[in-house]
Amino acid sequence: MAKKDAPPRWDRKMQQRLARGEFYDRFASLVHGLAHRVLEDDQAADSVTREVFTHVWEHPDAYDPKTGPLRTWVAALTHRLAVQRLRATGTAALTDEDGGASAAELELKVRHASVAARADYIVQSMPAPLRAALDLAYFQRRDYRQTAADLGVTEDEARRRLRLGLQLLSTAHDAGASGAPPEYGGAA
């Protein structure tokens, strides 16, 4: 994935792809989806989407392929800008009304939004076999034996995939202090 994402001369290419809309076509739903998970508001997610792509446009060299896949970097950037916005609007709301106690609530909200967005990203990025197993067992309500049969794997393997998938997902809670840009990449 890293190789496909980071061709030589990626910085110039990234900008060219963005100019052609390809970069947008590839990442817009990821960006908008994560922003929406954090902000729970269409317009705010639209604004963050614009900010993310504008940032990429203006800083085509900001991404270093050595640090990981492009997709991971885009997700982390989105996360950072979305949390920034959530915090800014939340803080503005605090000064309007009674501050104090609700500052802690805002921190909690930021933290939950962060974890939820990170979990989404992990689910989207985890290996397809793990995702398929979780999908069957959770959303389609198959037990693990049925899941194994549906996927054409042994029951041992189905158990392994379900456990591993959840283990990956549980790292969503491991982000640092509240709202800090998390380490996107654990599951990528």
Added chain:
Amino acid sequence: MSGADRFDPGDESAHEKHEDLEGHGGQDGDGKNAEGEPVQNEQGERGSGGPGGPDGGRVPDEGRLRIPTPRASVEDTGLPLPAPADPAPGAAPLALEHPVLKSLLGAWALAACSAEETAAVEEHLGDCGSCADEARRLREAVGLLHPPEPLDLDPGLRTRVLAGCLARRPPRIPVPDWAHAYDAETARLDALLQDFGDAEWHAPVRLRWFDGTATASRRTTVAGVIAHLLAVDGLVATALGLDDPVAGLPADRTASPGTRTEAYWRASHFPPTRSVRTPWRRLSHDIVRTVSFTGGSAGKLAVSYGGTGDGGEIALPLRDAMLDRAFECWVHAEDIAEAVDYPYDPPSPRHLHRMIDLAARMLPLALAERRRAGLATPGPGRHLVPAGTPGRSLRLEIEGNGGGQWLIPLDSPAATTSPDHEVAHVALDGVEFCRLAAGHVPPEEAAAGQVGDREAIRDVLLAAASLSRM
């Protein structure tokens, strides 16, 4: 166990997500938490009170466990529950080894074990601290799973984002302005396809066009329409030196759009499926990339549309072929949207204007061809005006966003037009005119305001309809 139907439409988006994984990451997973609450808070409260999975009714001693009881695996979906595992209640827990119990933790957290296994795992959790820790962690992770909720990305957002970027700094390698409409229309159609499930991909669509005398049609599916667009985009691809998506065409001459489409449909043993989306989108991106790198001068490159009946060849300069492809992409996107009952907007006024302009510029040739074929009335003087001199003209007035006025030479494609020689005036709405040119509105039913030479007007409307093809 009967279990839930794997392809229950209610969960379409859920199973759709694996297919999206490799492509573009998809829009999945961005549903919002139904309650808007932090998820991990809800699971503990829900657990035992949930609609009950296969684990319902056992749970020996909750107080002894330091972890929440299993939650229901699907919230609020109303899906049929799997039949209970039907254990003998109170049966002695299975005697399983620690490694087996550990391997069951994921399935246990998802309430996807048999009742006996669940009981055995929970028995074990009381004694084994490391398993209990992991169990708690995995159970919390289950709370982070969300049914993906398809979110419609506003198609206008793409335009705004790109325009915002370009306004800040022009790109080193810009997309030629004549390729913008194609870029925008393919992106809009791709966005429409984003959340389609199998039902939508196989929804029937009737392709319609005007064959010169009447409306013709051909039945296909949504996937078949995308295959059609892909096959005809191959005309542009081959002109640019890209690989032809259609195999097995005669090498000696260019195949017409219809021939290409039939060849593509025939070449696969099965009717087209959703899998056609990826090659179609890849080709449209490749085309935009290639014309950008080739630069604006490529606009004059000839794109052959195949032979005419009498041995001639129809060709358009690339810049017009790209507009034609953009136009067809929109027209078929509307066909698709109609078939699945989704709303779909017309192109932006700027792009619509270019499409109308292309049709207006092609009218004189279409008119001449119909006249040659005996389908249109000859000129009143029964003679063609010499090339470059003004002849009878028709004023085509297109109303609405993207509209304008065009003078159409009636006597010869080579004649110039002049307001002094105007013999008729037709006024149509822009979108209506495009539907006429797409063969979707019969010429005699086109809602047009008309003044002047009735026959000339009729000929021009028929010529507009005959611009359409499959």
